[in-house]
Amino acid sequence: MGLLVNGEWRDQWYDTEKTGGSFERTKTSFRNWITPNGAPGPDGQDGFPAESGRYHLYVSLACPWAHRALIFRKLKGLEEVISLSVVDWFMGENGWEFSDRQGTIPDTVNGASKLYEVYLKADPTFTGRVTVPVLWDRKTGTIVNNESAEIIRMLNTGFDAFATRQAPDFYPADLRGEIDAINATIYDAVNNGVYKCGFATKQEAYERPFHALFEALDELEARLSNRRYLMGERITEADWRLFTTLVRFDAVYHGHFKCNLRQIADYPNLFGYLRELYQWPGVAETTDFHHIKHHYYESHATINPTRIVPLGPDQDLAGPHGRERLKAA
Template identity: 60%
Template sequence: MGQLIDGHWTPAWYDTGASGGAFVRDTARFRNWITPDGSPGPSGSGGFAAESGRYHLYVSYACPWAHRTLIFRALKGLGDHIGVSVVHPDMLDDGWTFATDFPGTTGDRLFGLPFLRDIYTRAVPDISGRVTVPVLWDRAQGTIVSNESSEIIRMFNSAFDGLTGNRADFRPEALRDGIEAMNARIYPAVNNGVYRAGFATTQAAYDEAVHLLFDTLDWLDAHLGRHRYLLGDRVTEADWRLFTTLVRFDPVYHLHFKCNRRRLIDYPDLWAYTRELYQWPGVRETVRLDHIVRHYHFSHDTINPHRIVPINPLIDFDAPHGRG
């Protein structure tokens, strides 16, 4: 994983010894917002107006947080307005790199730099912290707008509507309280819960995370047996945030992160719901299982020291879902 300290790279993994064996995720450093007219958003500075061709997105197909932003870029018709660079799935001593010897990688399409950390130091030369995806870059100001995926998807949801004419709204006013409540329940238990289980270095930390994870998956399966989507009959931000974890569950989290009480396909309603979202127009193109499987099994040598990549089950995400 590694991190920058005063602008200098050091290959250091998370220190779970300081947290009783529990994995603690770092907070995002850049929290500015793109708005229709460039006025300040809920955090950070203003001056980031929604303009075609101005912004560039750095992602990994493997990362569920970056995957959220690719989904919203597709759903909101932003492909012609926001460019994308895709990092290599192997995240080793140099962190995320722009090597191009794996299908689907692009290199750094803006600057031709070798490492994602170079994008961070281009914005702030003496920066300290983890180098994560996604990164939303502003070509006009020459800096990072945001590296917080939950906020980037909200920018994509509405900031560019006047430019694209795409009025699809995945965070409607009437459902915002429900979306916030659903996110607050699902994020620590499921989205981050699989990591808390997989990166735990004590039995107690693992047990706490994995039991909460499966209690929540059990609840979600029952809930989706009664409702088409998390908030009823309308797909929202909360569904897409959950989807990026579910689509990785059987290929990666079940085996690699020891989340193996049940598979996703053992949950009839969760599995059908995942297939429906996968089949949503524009979404399947954002799912690269080759990147996902390679990244987790090859990059995490503390979990898989021999870097053996398993063959994995054959999963048919295109099978009829029966939910419409």
């Protein structure tokens, strides 16, 4: 993964020597907000009004952060409201690129061949990592937001007037404090924890997040023993934020990122929960294991220099999940 420095592309990986061998994720840069009427966002960010056909979403099917946005676009019935581009699974010296391979969708808005060209159109002097998802505004010709946690909240309620299907409010007011708290724990130990294991370049820097990851998974296993979802009876954004890591875990993170103490399949409650979420209407359609496996195993040459993509595991996510024993949502 490269980055832009004052508008110039550089094929440059994270410098873990400066961080003692630890992987530290950089913050996203575009943080404006879409609201039903264009009012400012929750923290006073510039507001963009929700309109059908105005916004475009750039994603990778491999990326768990982009997968969140893709799931919300699907569950909220926004496929005809927000158009879509999908980058190639391979991320090489030019970062994310567009291609005509299976599962990809070209950039029909800006005609870019590389995602960093979209960033440069928004800001010709941009400095930072070029990441997905990206929410683009056709009308003003700029990036509204590239932070997945904020994009899913915009999709959750901002476009309700245009939605083609009914869906729950995944961030209900009465649960926001609890959702925010568990999101913070899961992000640090699980969502980002697998990356901290996989991209570490020193033993101690790998072992610390490894232990934190499996402590968190053990706690989640216990939590889900008597709750159907993380918040109890209601499915929320916290579940979908966790799902996109769980669904990649056994296929990629367990081996490729050395997160190999246990698989998700070894946790009865977590695995049943993963199966239920995967079987939620529309979600399996957003999950592409070919893109997922080929991205990680082919793109990270420092971890997998042969770029051989494993054929396993043989994992049946369509089987019975057994979550009916808990109180129905």
